[in-house]
Amino acid sequence: MENPSEKLARAAKAAFEASQLIDSSTRVKALKIITDELASLKGEIEKANKLDLEAATIEVEAGRLSSSLVKRLDLFKGDKWDAMIQGVLDVSALPDPTGNVSYATELDDGLELYRVSCPIGVLLVIFEARPEVVVNIASLAIKSGNAAILKGGKESNNTTVLLAKAIRKALEKADLPLDYIQTVQTRDEVNSLLALDRYIDLVIPRGSNSLVKNIQNNTRIPVMGHADGLCHVYLDESAAAEKAVRIVLDSKMDYPAACNAAETLIVHQSLLNSLWPSVAKALLDQNIELLCDQPTLDALSTVTPAPANISTHVKPSSKESYETEHLSLTLSVVSVPSLQAAIDFINTHSSHHTESIVTESQQAASVFCRGVDSAGTFVNASTRFADGFRYGFGTEVGISTGRIHARGPVGLEGLVTYKYVMQSKAANGHIVGEFGSSDGKKKYKHQKISEARLPF
Amino acid sequence: MENPSEKLARAAKAAFEASQLIDSSTRVKALKIITDELASLKGEIEKANKLDLEAATIEVEAGRLSSSLVKRLDLFKGDKWDAMIQGVLDVSALPDPTGNVSYATELDDGLELYRVSCPIGVLLVIFEARPEVVVNIASLAIKSGNAAILKGGKESNNTTVLLAKAIRKALEKADLPLDYIQTVQTRDEVNSLLALDRYIDLVIPRGSNSLVKNIQNNTRIPVMGHADGLCHVYLDESAAAEKAVRIVLDSKMDYPAACNAAETLIVHQSLLNSLWPSVAKALLDQNIELLCDQPTLDALSTVTPAPANISTHVKPSSKESYETEHLSLTLSVVSVPSLQAAIDFINTHSSHHTESIVTESQQAASVFCRGVDSAGTFVNASTRFADGFRYGFGTEVGISTGRIHARGPVGLEGLVTYKYVMQSKAANGHIVGEFGSSDGKKKYKHQKISEARLPF
Known part of the structure; x- marks a missing residue:
C-alpha cells in the first residue's frame, strides 16, 4: 500500500x-x-x-x-x-524564467530545434x-x-x-x-x-x-545548497594597506553569522612585518579574536606599542582553526610563501563558497580567479558581496557550493531546467533515414535561429 | 591510511x-x-x-x-x-566551452561581476x-x-x-x-x-x-546519463497518414537498439479504424512485432485482407509491455481517448527521454510540447533526432534524462559549470558596508555589461 x-x-x-x-x-x-x-x-x-x-x-x-x-x-x-x-x-x-530559448537551430529546411527553459x-x-x-x-x-x-x-x-x-x-x-x-x-x-x-x-x-x-547524506535526489561557508581573504604581496584593512574588516564584521563572512585570513609572508600588524591592529580594535599560525603570531609579538587586547584576543591556531566556520568575531590567520601556496591552501580548506584576493597586480588577480576553485573569486572586494540580491537576481533561492546545475548565489534561474522542442513544418514530417553522408542523402544545416522565446 | x-x-x-x-x-x-x-x-x-x-x-x-x-x-x-x-x-x-561569460553586470562604478564558464x-x-x-x-x-x-x-x-x-x-x-x-x-x-x-x-x-x-543507486556524486530510453510516438486525432507511417517506421526501425528509438505507439481512438490499420500494415510489412491493447487489437482483427503475418506478429500487450525498452523490432501499442490522456500516459510510462506527436493541429502540438515532461518533445519528427550530433553540438557526451545540470543530448557544455568572478577597480576596493537603503549609502547599479569572454 x-x-x-x-x-x-x-x-x-x-x-x-x-x-x-x-x-x-x-x-x-x-x-x-x-x-x-x-x-x-x-x-x-x-x-x-x-x-x-x-x-x-x-x-x-x-x-x-x-x-x-x-x-x-x-x-x-x-x-x-x-x-x-x-x-x-x-x-x-x-x-x-520559463519559456526562454537558449539555443535554437534549423536542422533542415522546416525542421526547427529549440532549447527552452522550463520548471524542474x-x-x-x-x-x-x-x-x-x-x-x-x-x-x-x-x-x-x-x-x-x-x-x-x-x-x-x-x-x-x-x-x-x-x-x-x-x-x-x-x-x-x-x-x-x-x-x-x-x-x-x-x-x-x-x-x-x-x-x-x-x-x-x-x-x-x-x-x-x-x-x-540521506538522499539520492539532487540537493542544492551549501553546508559550510568557509570563506577566505588573501592579502597578496602587492596588497594596498587601506584596501586590505577595509576588505578584511567588512568580510569579517559586516555580518559575522552569514555564510559569506570570512573565516580565514591568508597573509603573504612578505607582509608579516609591514601590512599584517596594521591589519591585525584594526581587527583587534574591533575586538576580533585572532587564531594565528606561528609566523603571524611571532610578527605580532614584536609590535610596539602592543595592541591593548593582544593577550586576550590573539591565540595560536590549531589544525581545526582552518576547518571551522566560526560565524562569530573570530578569524583564523595563516601565512603563506606565495600566491600559489595561497591558492593551494584555499582549495584544500575552503568550502568552495567565496574567496577574495587583495592585490595591486592584475596578473596575480587573474591567476587567483582562475586557480581558486570556488563559486565566487573576488578581487579587491569583500566576500560579503556573494549574495543573489547584490548580484542583481532580484531574489535568492539560496547559495550553492555544488558544481552541478547551479553554483554560487541562485536566483529564479536555479529553479528551471530546459527541454528540447523540435518541430517539422515539412509536408511529410522529418525522419532521420533521409540524412546521411552518402550521395542523395540530406546533410544537416545547423543554421542558427534567433528567437528569444518559444514561437508556439 | x-x-x-x-x-x-x-x-x-x-x-x-x-x-x-x-x-x-x-x-x-x-x-x-x-x-x-x-x-x-x-x-x-x-x-x-x-x-x-x-x-x-x-x-x-x-x-x-x-x-x-x-x-x-x-x-x-x-x-x-x-x-x-x-x-x-x-x-x-x-x-x-570555458571562459564564456553568461551574465555580467556592474554592481557599482568600478565593481564588475562576471559569471564565467569553467570546468566542473x-x-x-x-x-x-x-x-x-x-x-x-x-x-x-x-x-x-x-x-x-x-x-x-x-x-x-x-x-x-x-x-x-x-x-x-x-x-x-x-x-x-x-x-x-x-x-x-x-x-x-x-x-x-x-x-x-x-x-x-x-x-x-x-x-x-x-x-x-x-x-x-550506489553513489551520492551527481550522475549524468540515462538508464532507460522508453520513447513514445503519439498519433493525434488530426495526424496525416503519410507522416504518421514515415515517422513511426523511422522512430522504430532506423536503429532499434538505440535509446532514442520508439518503444510504444499511442493511437488516438478516433483513428482505430482509419489510420491505425494502415500504420500497422506498414509495421507488419517490416516484420515488426506489435504488442497491442484490446482496442487496437480488435481494430486489426476486422481488417480485410488481413496482413500476412498478423497471427505471428500481433499479440496482446500486458502491463509490462509499456514498461519495457524493447531495443528490438517490437513495438507496444495503446489507444487513448484524448490528447490529454496521451500526455498522462507518457508522463506515467516514459523514461522522460524523447516523445513525438504526429499532428496537423498547431494547438495540439503546443499542448503536447508543454504538457509532456521529457527532455525532448517533437512535432512531426522522428524520435531518432534526439542526438548531440544531429542537434548540432559537434560531439555528444551522452544523453541525460535527469533534470538537473544537463538534460537531453549533452555536448561539451554539459562538462562545464560556472563561477562568479568579481573585480573592484575602485581606489579603496569595494565593501558591502557602503551600500544600504538609508541616506548617504550607495545603491546597487546593476548595469548590464556586454562581454562575451572574461576580460582578464
Missing part, C-alpha cells in the same frame, strides 16, 4: 504536470491573490504567531532553545510582515525557524512553475499552517492545482520524502550546517 | 586544480599530440586489440559473452580507428566494451578542462591500457599534469571511487540500463 508521503509526493508530481498547461500569467495572478489572502488572514496569523512565540519562550527559559530562534520566529517584528508581502510582489514582477518539477524545501520562508519559497515555486513540498521548523507550526492555508486558498481562486504547494510537519515525513526520487526532483535545504549535511 | 582509490582520486583533483592555470591552447595542443602518439603506437594497439578479440571470442563460444560484444570490441573494424582519430581532431576544433572538476566515466571510448572521453575532458578517471570493460583491457599510455605520453609532452587522465581496471576500484564525493564531481556512466542503475 502507498504510504502517506508517497501519496503526497505523487500528488505534487501530478499537480506539476497539470500546471504545465496553465499559462504563466495565471501563476503571476495567483501570487497577487496570495497577498490578498494573507492580508485577510493577518489577524488570525498574528494570534497563531503569538502562540508559537509563547511556546518557544518557555523552551528558551527552560534552556532547550536558543533565544536567537525566538527572534527569527517572530513574523511581526519590525517590518517583517510587510517585507514578506512585498517579497511576493517583487517575485511576481521578475521576468518569467517537484521541489522539496526544508528550512528552520523563520515562518515567512513558507511564503518566500511558495512564491518562487509558483513563479517558476514548480510544485513544492515545504517543511518548516516545528516551532513555527501554528503560524506556517495558516500561511499555507492562505496559499492554498489563493491556488484555488487562481484555478491552479491545490497540491501545487503542500506542507509537511514532521521530520519523519521528510525522511520518507527523501527516498522518493521518482517524484521529487530537487531538494533545497535552508538552515544549519547539520541540517544540510544530514539531508545530503 | 589512504587507500589506493583515494590516492588516485586526490591526484585527479590536484591535477585538475593545477590545470586551471594552464591556457586552453595548451589543452588543444595536447589533443593534437594524442593523435600523433596513437599513430605511433598503432601497431602495438592492433596486436593488443587482437588479444582482446581472441579472448572474447573464446568467451562467446563458451556462451559466456554475447557475440555483439565482440563487434564492439574490434577497434580496427571498418573505419573505426580513423573515425576515432578524426573524433579527437573534431573535438579539438570545437569552440572553447573530476569526472568519473564508466563504460563498457568499446575501447575507443577511452580516447573519446579523454579528448572531451581535456578540451573542457576537466580531469577524468576512466573505467572501461574488462574485455578490452589490453587495448585500453595502450590507449591510455598514448594519452599519458601526450599529456607529458604537452606539459599537462600526468594524473589529468587516469584509468582504472576493476569494478572494485569503481565502487571505492563512487564513495569519494570529496574528490569526484560528476559520474558519467555509458552503457547498459543495469550498469547505469547500479551506479545511480
Whole structure:
C-alpha cells in the first residue's frame, strides 16, 4: 500500500504536470491573490504567531532553545510582515524564467530545434525557524512553475499552517492545482520524502550546517545548497594597506553569522612585518579574536606599542582553526610563501563558497580567479558581496557550493531546467533515414535561429 | 591510511586544480599530440586489440559473452580507428566551452561581476566494451578542462591500457599534469571511487540500463546519463497518414537498439479504424512485432485482407509491455481517448527521454510540447533526432534524462559549470558596508555589461 508521503509526493508530481498547461500569467495572478489572502488572514496569523512565540519562550527559559530562534520566529517584528508581502510582489514582477530559448537551430529546411527553459518539477524545501520562508519559497515555486513540498521548523507550526492555508486558498481562486504547494510537519515525513526520487526532483535545504549535511547524506535526489561557508581573504604581496584593512574588516564584521563572512585570513609572508600588524591592529580594535599560525603570531609579538587586547584576543591556531566556520568575531590567520601556496591552501580548506584576493597586480588577480576553485573569486572586494540580491537576481533561492546545475548565489534561474522542442513544418514530417553522408542523402544545416522565446 | 582509490582520486583533483592555470591552447595542443602518439603506437594497439578479440571470442563460444560484444570490441573494424582519430581532431576544433561569460553586470562604478564558464572538476566515466571510448572521453575532458578517471570493460583491457599510455605520453609532452587522465581496471576500484564525493564531481556512466542503475543507486556524486530510453510516438486525432507511417517506421526501425528509438505507439481512438490499420500494415510489412491493447487489437482483427503475418506478429500487450525498452523490432501499442490522456500516459510510462506527436493541429502540438515532461518533445519528427550530433553540438557526451545540470543530448557544455568572478577597480576596493537603503549609502547599479569572454 502507498504510504502517506508517497501519496503526497505523487500528488505534487501530478499537480506539476497539470500546471504545465496553465499559462504563466495565471501563476503571476495567483501570487497577487496570495497577498490578498494573507492580508485577510493577518489577524488570525498574528494570534497563531503569538502562540508559537509563547511556546518557544518557555523552551528558551527552560534552556532547550536558543533565544536567537525566538527572534527569527517572530513574523511581526519590525517590518517583517510587510517585507514578506512585498517579497511576493517583487517575485511576481521578475521576468518569467520559463519559456526562454537558449539555443535554437534549423536542422533542415522546416525542421526547427529549440532549447527552452522550463520548471524542474517537484521541489522539496526544508528550512528552520523563520515562518515567512513558507511564503518566500511558495512564491518562487509558483513563479517558476514548480510544485513544492515545504517543511518548516516545528516551532513555527501554528503560524506556517495558516500561511499555507492562505496559499492554498489563493491556488484555488487562481484555478491552479491545490497540491501545487503542500506542507509537511514532521521530520519523519521528510525522511520518507527523501527516498522518493521518482517524484521529487530537487531538494533545497535552508538552515544549519547539520541540517544540510544530514539531508545530503540521506538522499539520492539532487540537493542544492551549501553546508559550510568557509570563506577566505588573501592579502597578496602587492596588497594596498587601506584596501586590505577595509576588505578584511567588512568580510569579517559586516555580518559575522552569514555564510559569506570570512573565516580565514591568508597573509603573504612578505607582509608579516609591514601590512599584517596594521591589519591585525584594526581587527583587534574591533575586538576580533585572532587564531594565528606561528609566523603571524611571532610578527605580532614584536609590535610596539602592543595592541591593548593582544593577550586576550590573539591565540595560536590549531589544525581545526582552518576547518571551522566560526560565524562569530573570530578569524583564523595563516601565512603563506606565495600566491600559489595561497591558492593551494584555499582549495584544500575552503568550502568552495567565496574567496577574495587583495592585490595591486592584475596578473596575480587573474591567476587567483582562475586557480581558486570556488563559486565566487573576488578581487579587491569583500566576500560579503556573494549574495543573489547584490548580484542583481532580484531574489535568492539560496547559495550553492555544488558544481552541478547551479553554483554560487541562485536566483529564479536555479529553479528551471530546459527541454528540447523540435518541430517539422515539412509536408511529410522529418525522419532521420533521409540524412546521411552518402550521395542523395540530406546533410544537416545547423543554421542558427534567433528567437528569444518559444514561437508556439 | 589512504587507500589506493583515494590516492588516485586526490591526484585527479590536484591535477585538475593545477590545470586551471594552464591556457586552453595548451589543452588543444595536447589533443593534437594524442593523435600523433596513437599513430605511433598503432601497431602495438592492433596486436593488443587482437588479444582482446581472441579472448572474447573464446568467451562467446563458451556462451559466456554475447557475440555483439565482440563487434564492439574490434577497434580496427571498418573505419573505426580513423573515425576515432578524426573524433579527437573534431573535438579539438570545437569552440572553447570555458571562459564564456553568461551574465555580467556592474554592481557599482568600478565593481564588475562576471559569471564565467569553467570546468566542473573530476569526472568519473564508466563504460563498457568499446575501447575507443577511452580516447573519446579523454579528448572531451581535456578540451573542457576537466580531469577524468576512466573505467572501461574488462574485455578490452589490453587495448585500453595502450590507449591510455598514448594519452599519458601526450599529456607529458604537452606539459599537462600526468594524473589529468587516469584509468582504472576493476569494478572494485569503481565502487571505492563512487564513495569519494570529496574528490569526484560528476559520474558519467555509458552503457547498459543495469550498469547505469547500479551506479545511480550506489553513489551520492551527481550522475549524468540515462538508464532507460522508453520513447513514445503519439498519433493525434488530426495526424496525416503519410507522416504518421514515415515517422513511426523511422522512430522504430532506423536503429532499434538505440535509446532514442520508439518503444510504444499511442493511437488516438478516433483513428482505430482509419489510420491505425494502415500504420500497422506498414509495421507488419517490416516484420515488426506489435504488442497491442484490446482496442487496437480488435481494430486489426476486422481488417480485410488481413496482413500476412498478423497471427505471428500481433499479440496482446500486458502491463509490462509499456514498461519495457524493447531495443528490438517490437513495438507496444495503446489507444487513448484524448490528447490529454496521451500526455498522462507518457508522463506515467516514459523514461522522460524523447516523445513525438504526429499532428496537423498547431494547438495540439503546443499542448503536447508543454504538457509532456521529457527532455525532448517533437512535432512531426522522428524520435531518432534526439542526438548531440544531429542537434548540432559537434560531439555528444551522452544523453541525460535527469533534470538537473544537463538534460537531453549533452555536448561539451554539459562538462562545464560556472563561477562568479568579481573585480573592484575602485581606489579603496569595494565593501558591502557602503551600500544600504538609508541616506548617504550607495545603491546597487546593476548595469548590464556586454562581454562575451572574461576580460582578464
